[in-house]
Amino acid sequence: MHSSYLRLPADVPSGGRLVVLQLRVRRFFCPESSCARRTFTEQLPGLTRRHSSWTERLRSTLASVGLALAGRAGARLARAFGVPVSRSAVLRLLDALPEPEVPALRVVGVDEYATRKGRVYGTVLVDVETRAGPRPPRSPTRGDPASPSVSSGGRPRDPSSHARTSTGSCS
Template identity: 65%
Template sequence: MVHGDGLSFGRGSVHESVEVTDTVVRVGARTTAVRAACPGCGCWSGRIHGSYVRFPRDLPAVGKVVVVSLQVRRFVCADDCCPRKTFAEQVPGLTRRFGRRTERLRSTLVSVGLALAGRAGARMTDAFKATVSRNTLLRLIGSLPDPATVAQRVVGVDEYAQRKGRIYGTVLVDVATRRPIDLLPDREADTLAAGLAERPDIEVVCRDRAPFFTEGATRDALQALQVADRWHLWHNLGEAAEKHEQGHALAA
């Protein structure tokens, strides 16, 4: 056992001890805030109801699992009308309600999930000794708040396979950012028309020549200019050049 000297472990807490074994590093810490704000009503309280110990996992160190033994307190809400009555304090930047991981480990796992998705991301977490399942990574990604929405001026329309060869849908992509903005469940003109009608700021619809895309983009996006996408332009140009060369070869 190696004892600390009250150094800051995070804003609102201090670490008191570190225990190192062959596989685990256990860091003992406690909270130091004099009072805390109720997450329900926002009232501050300094009246302590009790305390307990949490064990959030942190990022591994030198190949060892790091677990924080954090003593936190439960406060009595100062507002008698608040339905919570009591609440547990959180350490900013370290814990969150019901969290089993530190915010640092959580953000790292989210970054891995965003970069590699489920299966590959799970293999990567195993490599740096913070093993989680692919479903956990997907749940962490799914819990992220939606990004701020901005008006899309140029939207690309194409199909995507939900089940290759059997079930297809329509994807809408913001051409400026190259990010998908919506997944429509099918390739029907009515579905596409409804999806475009929800976005009145669209000025240009970039699509291929599929008839359901043509009809859907024309029906409810009359204000938008329709253009062929880059791939089909190059594909058609290549076909035209090939036919032109074949014509010259036959004439010769």
């Protein structure tokens, strides 16, 4: 053993009172001379993480608040229950979460929008069956050989073009 030091990770308040954890953790020498890390510190699985000043329980609580309210509102709510945190920290927690599994698409609708009138345009893919959107750009599209079961679910905006497409004329 090389030495020990005191860690004070923040935890979720209990009953409206601040919880203070004092952990004395040990630091060890690496016996191998070729090792890049000369010393290493013991970790407490399920309680702490390397270089983190929060417990895993507080981290998951803040991530849940962030999923519900996002940055600024999430930071305000966390401050209300006794955890001072910045909106950037809440958003960093959200970025660190794994991407949810997206089921395979069967019917896709394409929606175009303008964020600023006449200036900035965007296109999103929407799952027509569940009305979920917007989809990330890597979603399968019609004609993609990786997903032959995707079909277009859009309908024309102009009623006269609908009549032309249903009769088969190309004029």
